[in-house]
Amino acid sequence: MTSSYIGQPLNRVDGRAKVTGEAKYAAEYNVHGLAHGFIVSSTIARGRIVRIDSGRAASVPGVLRVFTHENREHLPSYDRDDEHSFLPLRDAKIHFSGQPIALVVAETSELARYAASLVQVEYSHEPHVMDLNTRRGEAYDPKEDEDSASSTKDRGDAQSAFTHAAVRHEAEYTHPCEHHNPMEMHATTAAWHGDGKITAYEKTQGAPRSQKYLMKVFGFKKDEVRVIASYVGGAFGSGLRAEHQLFLSVLAARELARSVRVTLTRQQMFTIGYRPWSIQRLKLGAGADGALHAIGHDALTNTSRLEDYTENDVGWSAALYNCPNIKRSYKVAQIDCYTPADMRAPGGATGMYAIESAMDELAYAAGIDPLELRLKNYSEKDLNEDKPFSSKQLRECFRQGAQRFGWAKRNPAPRSMREGNELIGWGMATGIWEAMRLKASARAVLTYDGKLDVASATTDIGTGTYTIMTQIAADTLGLRIADVTFRLGDSTLPPAPIQGGSFTAASVGPAVKAACDAVREKLFKLARNVPDSGLANAKIEDVAFVDGRIALARDPSLGVTIVGAMRYGNLKQIEEVAKAELAEDLEKRYAMYVHSAIFAEVRVDADFGSVRVARVVNAVAAGRILNPKTARSQVLGGVVMGIGMALHEETLADHDLGRFMTHNFADYHIPVNADVQDIDVIFVDERDDIINPLGVKGVGEIGIVGTAAAIANAVFHATGKRVRDLPITLDKVFT
Amino acid sequence: MNEPAPRALTTLASKTAITLTLNGSDTQLEVEPWTTLLDLLRERLDMTGTKKGCDHGQCGACTVLVNGKRVLSCLTLAIMQDGAAITTIEGLCTGDTLHAMQQAFIEHDALQCGYCTPGQICSAVALIAEGKARTRDDIRELMSGNLCRCGAYPNIIAAIEQVMQRAEQQSR
Ligand code: FES
Ligand code: FES
Numbered sequence: 001m002t003s004s005y006i007g008q009p010l011n012r013v014d015g016r017a018k019v020t021g022e023a024k025y026a027a028e029y030n031v032h033g034l035a036h037g038f039i040v041s042s043t044i045a046r047g048r049i050v051r052i053d054s055g056r057a058a059s060v061p062g063v064l065r066v067f068t069h070e071n072r073e074h075l076p077s078y079d080r081d082d083e084h085s086f087l088p089l090r091d092a093k094i095h096f097s098g099q100p101i102a103l104v105v106a107e108t109s110e111l112a113r114y115a116a117s118l119v120q121v122e123y124s125h126e127p128h129v130m131d132l133n134t135r136r137g138e139a140y141d142p143k144e145d146e147d148s149a150s151s152t153k154d155r156g157d158a159q160s161a162f163t164h165a166a167v168r169h170e171a172e173y174t175h176p177c178e179h180h181n182p183m184e185m186h187a188t189t190a191a192w193h194g195d196g197k198i199t200a201y202e203k204t205q206g207a208p209r210s211q212k213y214l215m216k217v218f219g220f221k222k223d224e225v226r227v228i229a230s231y232v233g234g235a236f237g238s239g240l241r242a243e244h245q246l247f248l249s250v251l252a253a254r255e256l257a258r259s260v261r262v263t264l265t266r267q268q269m270f271t272i273g274y275r276p277w278s279i280q281r282l283k284l285g286a287g288a289d290g291a292l293h294a295i296g297h298d299a300l301t302n303t304s305r306l307e308d309y310t311e312n313d314v315g316w317s318a319a320l321y322n323c324p325n326i327k328r329s330y331k332v333a334q335i336d337c338y339t340p341a342d343m344r345a346p347g348g349a350t351g352m353y354a355i356e357s358a359m360d361e362l363a364y365a366a367g368i369d370p371l372e373l374r375l376k377n378y379s380e381k382d383l384n385e386d387k388p389f390s391s392k393q394l395r396e397c398f399r400q401g402a403q404r405f406g407w408a409k410r411n412p413a414p415r416s417m418r419e420g421n422e423l424i425g426w427g428m429a430t431g432i433w434e435a436m437r438l439k440a441s442a443r444a445v446l447t448y449d450g451k452l453d454v455a456s457a458t459t460d461i462g463t464g465t466y467t468i469m470t471q472i473a474a475d476t477l478g479l480r481i482a483d484v485t486f487r488l489g490d491s492t493l494p495p496a497p498i499q500g501g502s503f504t505a506a507s508v509g510p511a512v513k514a515a516c517d518a519v520r521e522k523l524f525k526l527a528r529n530v531p532d533s534g535l536a537n538a539k540i541e542d543v544a545f546v547d548g549r550i551a552l553a554r555d556p557s558l559g560v561t562i563v564g565a566m567r568y569g570n571l572k573q574i575e576e577v578a579k580a581e582l583a584e585d586l587e588k589r590y591a592m593y594v595h596s597a598i599f600a601e602v603r604v605d606a607d608f609g610s611v612r613v614a615r616v617v618n619a620v621a622a623g624r625i626l627n628p629k630t631a632r633s634q635v636l637g638g639v640v641m642g643i644g645m646a647l648h649e650e651t652l653a654d655h656d657l658g659r660f661m662t663h664n665f666a667d668y669h670i671p672v673n674a675d676v677q678d679i680d681v682i683f684v685d686e687r688d689d690i691i692n693p694l695g696v697k698g699v700g701e702i703g704i705v706g707t708a709a710a711i712a713n714a715v716f717h718a719t720g721k722r723v724r725d726l727p728i729t730l731d732k733v734f735t
Numbered sequence: 736m737n738e739p740a741p742r743a744l745t746t747l748a749s750k751t752a753i754t755l756t757l758n759g760s761d762t763q764l765e766v767e768p769w770t771t772l773l774d775l776l777r778e779r780l781d782m783t784g785t786k787k788g789c790d791h792g793q794c795g796a797c798t799v800l801v802n803g804k805r806v807l808s809c810l811t812l813a814i815m816q817d818g819a820a821i822t823t824i825e826g827l828c829t830g831d832t833l834h835a836m837q838q839a840f841i842e843h844d845a846l847q848c849g850y851c852t853p854g855q856i857c858s859a860v861a862l863i864a865e866g867k868a869r870t871r872d873d874i875r876e877l878m879s880g881n882l883c884r885c886g887a888y889p890n891i892i893a894a895i896e897q898v899m900q901r902a903e904q905q906s907r
Contacts (some may be wrong), residue, residue: 018849021784080882233850462848640886
């Protein structure tokens with residue numbers, strides 16, 4: 001493939017739609033006859049609804065219906081107990097505070113909201129538990145365990161190696177519950193078409209997944225329900241599952257035979273999935289030279305009583321470090337909350353915070369530079385399953401990152417740097433994330449006028465999918481960007497996985513390339529037959545597709561334009577659909593990861609203990625970077641969320657009420673502009689011919705992994721105080 | 736229960752006629768007293784470029800310009816703006832030509848999901864007009880009412896700085 005676009009820092013192709021306000025998000029389709037739904041949320045954490053009186057609400061003129069568990073249509077899925085064990089309005093049972101217990105539908109959003117305040121509910125309470133700490137004794141091995149520890153084997157004898165190690169470190173690290181809080185609140189506009197069919201404009205990371213959900217829950221046939229998510233205002237994992245608004249809007253639309261929109265309020269954004277609390281115990285044992293002899297990592301996260309949520313907190317150290325003895329465990333404990341959900345780098349952000357904090361402590365215990373310690377224990381293969389890496393340029397990340405940051409000038413002694421009233425600290429950490437690839441498909445349609453339309457049911461939640469897929473398609477056929485359109489976010493398009501796990505570029509990219517390659521081959525056959533094209537005896541390897549022409553690579557004067565070839569063949573269009581997936585044995589033979597090295601400088605007010613992150617250098621090895629501009633933004637965003645994780649974010653719970661207290665942006669702090677200063681992103685060269693035809697790995701999550709640890713380590717360096725409980729708020733710094 | 740029966744919202748107050756100069760054109764409207772400027776734009780006028788991120792004055796996604804000043808449209812009742820000139824993101828372009836701030840946002844990739852973007856841009860345009868921001872830290876501080884969960888902040892700063900510098904050069 002000739003690359004005139006791939007690898008270039010192209011502007012986002014959807015940029016114009018987004019800066020002009022033309023881009024439409026789920027709640028912005030003002031379809032004909034739209035009614036508005038407002039959710040009534042439970043105010044207790046556990047118990048039953050004894051009485052729900054919606055009479056007053058229903059009598060407000062303009063209110064169309066108040067749906068409760070007593071009057072909603074009966075769906076067979078309410079009787080199923082298998083998965084999606086939570087369906088709103090199933091019965092009188094309350095599983096968590098904020099649970100949707102009624103939906104008020106009215107002519108306007110204000111009416112619906114007002115009427116919702118009139119719904120009267122009486123509960124019978126049952127005792128609830130919200131504090132994970134009090135549930136340690138009830139921890140158990142989770143049922144669904146693909147993600148967690150048991151998929152990776154323990155090695156050697158960690159306990160005895162730890163006991164005999166010359167240098168030892170053992171500590172517990174905790175972090176709180178965090179909520180994704182994308183700026184766009186979850187919403188669905190369920191457009192009713194009169195014939196029983198519905199189009200759901202939905203905030204989701206995967207239109208096909210939401211469609212499947214609706215088919216399963218409501219019994220729709222595939223052609224009866226379409227899901228559209230052209231623009232998604234961020235998600236970070238919150239849109240992986242169908243949330244309350246999708247179910248409730250469609251339920252209401254069916255019963256009212258009318259289009260219905262349901263939007264969660266910002267407060268209700270705290271009634272959906274979240275990153276769970278975690279308590280992690282790390283044990284590291286090393287020789288006097290810093291060589292790791294033992295790693296012990298035990299993690300406990302909360303889940304709900306509804307189902308077991310699991311994540312891979314403890315699987316990372318064996319891929320990252322060369323250590324003969326490793327022992328891990330992963331347990332969950334139930335609290336009376338909604339089920340947690342994957343949030344940006346689930347498990348990775350969590351586990352690597354603990355591992356990389358512990359490594360810093362080990363470095364101090366051994367009297368070795370933290371970077372030196374990482375290099376000393378650098379793994380040349382993945383010890384989880386004893387496999388070589390498809391590529392691993394982490395050493396280069398360390399080198400370039402350290403150089404850009406000026407790490408060599410660091411005085412290791414805590415509190416050794418100061419400027420005025422600010423204590424300065426430098427910390428570092430490593431990041432790692434899986435480079436996954438799933439099955440995906442795409443369609444490419446080239447028309448007689450030389451325009452290419454490419455489509456796949458993938459999503460762009462802000463990642464740059466629109467742009468990079470356009471680049472791949474344009475390069476494959478040698479077209480100008482302006483002549484290529486990429487469409488996504490529609491369940492009627494060729495299937496693609498949800499957008500998550502940083503696997504979109506590596507999954508959908510090859511499918512787009514395969515579909516365009518198939519068009520390319522057809523086009524080439526046409527071109528060969530064009531008289532005087534000079535291509536009659538050429539093979540496809542001999543030609544280049546450049547600037548809308550198919551020409552001999554060794555003599556570009558010989559060839560034909562794409563439009564000319566189409567005209568000659570008398571073709572209106574060439575249409576090809578292609579599927580692409582990982583070669584079956586590749587995963588068995590290779591370990592595939594993205595790596596990073598993060599260096600952070602913090603400044604801590606010597607009197608108040610308030611922390612600011614003055615600069616971060618994040619050097620990333622993620623295979624081929626398709627678009628350094630959008631990829632950099634992904635990493636920037638990850639680092640910013642990592643700053644939030646380190647210093648700000650915490651959903652505080654009132655254990656007595658069993659309720660989240662900090663359920664708005666004034667109380668749940670995410671980084672604001674003034675919290676973010678210099679962030680420098682480096683992409684180191686990493687060639688990977690094994691992983692997929694594009695050599696791309698994905699960058700959506702790597703930016704957050706390790707960032708909180710680098711900052712926590714920098715806070716220790718600045719202050720001499722080791723805070724092992726995120727977020728590092730000022731009260732923890734000097735107490 | 737002995738609470739009074741609910742009254743229809745429509746009987747609580749009748750609609751009031753107001754005139755807004757909306758992106759340059761005079762617009763006569765009948766609004767209910769509780770309708771926020773934001774809901775008026777998004778739900779009544781189908782001008783969905785202005786975003787709702789919290790409905791509580793905590794995120795900045797709903798920022799519009801009222802008589803040139805940045806205002807949170809979720810905290811403003813439409814009825815309070817009778818006679819005012821409102822500029823939304825839809826009103827920043829001149830024909831097909833983007834406002835310099837819109838163009839700079841694209842060039843610096845100052846957006847990801849794009850949901851905070853209209854508010855950021857309106858806020859940035861007003862920030863320059865306010866003339867208070869001198870340094871990068873000033874811009875950061877004065878743009879801190881506009882949250883961006885995608886974390887595009889460094890690029891937002893770069894875009895604003897570029898527009899500010901160009902404006903200064905031109906005024907010299
Ligand atoms: S919607 Fe107005 S400030 Fe958030
Ligand atoms: S670009 Fe997504 S919230 Fe700012």
